[in-house]
Amino acid sequence: MIPFNKASITDKEIEYVVDAMKNSKLSGDGKYTAKVYEKFKELFGIENMLLTTSGTTALEMASLLIDLEPGDEVIVPSFTFSSTVNAFMLRRAKPIFCDIRRDNMNIDETKIEGLITDKTKAIYTVDYAGIPCDYDVINDIAKRHNLIVIEDSAQAVGSYYKGRVCGTLTPFGCYSFHETKNYVMGEGGGIVLNDPSYMDRAEIIREKGTNRRQVLKGNVDKYTWHDIGSSFLPSDLLAAILYAQMERFDEILQKRLTVWNTYAEELQPLVKEGLLVLPTVPEYATHNGHMFNIILPTDEIRTKLVAELQKQGINAYICYVPLHSAPMGIKLGYKPEECPVTEDYGARVLRLPLYADMTKEDALKVSAAVSEILHRI
Template identity: 50%
Template sequence: MIPFNQPALAGNEEIYLQEVLRKRKLSGEGDFTIKCHRWIEQKFNCEQALLTPSCTHALEMSAVLMGIKPGDEVIMPSYTFSSTANAFALHGAKIVFVDIKPDTMNIDERMIEAAVTKKTKAIVVVHYAGVACEMDAIQAIADRCGLFIVEDAAQGVMSTYKGKPLGTIGTFGCFSFHETKNYTSGEGGALLINDKRFASRAEIIREKGTNRKQFLRGQVDKYSWVDIGSSYLPSELNAAYLYAQFEKADHINQDRLASWEHYYHELQELADRGYLDLPHIPDFAEHNAHMFYIKAKDIRERTKLISFLKENDIMAVFHYIPLHSSNAGKMAGAFHGEETYTTKESERLLRLPMYYGLKKEEIGHIAATIKAFYL
């Protein structure tokens, strides 16, 4: 069976894990955590980066930093994971869902401004498959309306918009290092803070509402509870594994891009003949090959194709069920405007195996099996 995903093991992961065990320092904010912070800040030129136990936690921290409260509204696409909405619904915000663009599966920037009200606090963009949203247009709306922008860049590490790294464009950026992502610590994430006004408070919120970080730097003579917060530090074991991946980030990226390009080449004939659709990468975006998906005619054809691939020892999966159609989504928010593409396109999309080390021959087998289904 060709698996759908396989976490990368690319370099010094085992060596660094052993180093942590030898030092007997397992809790957060150790040497490897600091190294990861510095790597993100330098690689992506962001104001501040803080590792978190997950991208979900990074999103939750952004909600606290923005002061989200009951009655506020937050605009986002419905085609996303529950964490994107949960982070703000937890604080009582109403989630306002808007439609996506069928070519990229990203939020349709043309639908955002009509959804803004006096209660709107933020726009949350999701860079689906590591492909950038149209950030200039979205930033212009945020500037006109006085809104925060949060980038859910869970899938976007190493991707760019007009040369600028995803996660560094909005007020806050949120990364995921879950084992399904390009760079992993098993479970993990990071909050990127692009406005230095929030840097000091972010450290406090992350440290259970205490000024412990300032104490460790010698800025205060003792630390105490000074604000609301929670435990948003990952283990040093997670950070050690992640740092080894960062050391090989460019290599991992090139490997995945080569696989993505091979898929595209192998399946181009089927797309040209109208059997399926392939991913679209806008000119303004440089992607990271987080996933390779195809679009079948409809949900019935997709279901048959998934079964056919499984019969041939290939694990392929569909993705999100649109949040506005879920029970929690109906309680937490509502869809604004016409829902033209979100459900229709989500029911067509099928994700193919994609991971570091995927062999060219395996991609060839997957493509040949898909061709056998259609031809």
């Protein structure tokens, strides 16, 4: 059986969680949360980061910090997880869906400007599959139109755009450390405040609208209500898991890349035969091996392939139903034809199993199964 995903947990993660429990620090902002911040600084030079309860709530915090108002428009790809869009819809802002690029399934930056109106306030980008969008172009558009860019880098921890790490490419980076991501804490996320002027308010929003973090830092002796906010900080027990994962940053990255590169090599002949298409990694990017996608010729072939792989104990996964044509998108009045490339890819993309403890032999087995089935069906 080859599952679609499996978290890589070693004795280290267990040791740190037990230690966190022994410290009786079950709530947030304890020793391991601080250690996670040190690690992100050491690995990526990130100075201002706050752990959150999920990637979803990191995006929600960003939406609170930019003071979105009802009726504001946000340009966003439709080929993403619901959280990217829910985060600003909770502020009553409206999604304006932008189509994606055929080569890497990221937002098509050439189509953004055509969607800007006098109501546009922000662009939410998604570094899909751990591949960064083209930020020089997107940030230039944002600057010229006075828009804020939020980077949904949920999938892109440790990927780079022109030598700069994902999560630091716009004023706000939003990471996920969900069990399905590269570095996990069960449920959890992080917001990177690349414009430090947002930090004080971010700390307050994260602590139910109070200045409690100032008490922990010894700056004030009692805390009270200062702003709107919610319960966005995760338990230190979960931070302990993440700290162990970040200590293993390179090991996890290399293991994932081994699987990713094996797929890329083994499936290349099928591309030449026209049996599938592989997304490309832009020259400006180095990626973190988060996902391996194949694009099948038709929806029917994809359905058959998933069923046949399942029979062999291999779990492949249909990634996103595009948001604009999902039940909620239709209810809101969006039309499938608004984003034709997204609609087309939504029906044909398949995500192969990929996790750190998957072996090269597993990847060879999956590749051989894909090849055999696609030649047969």
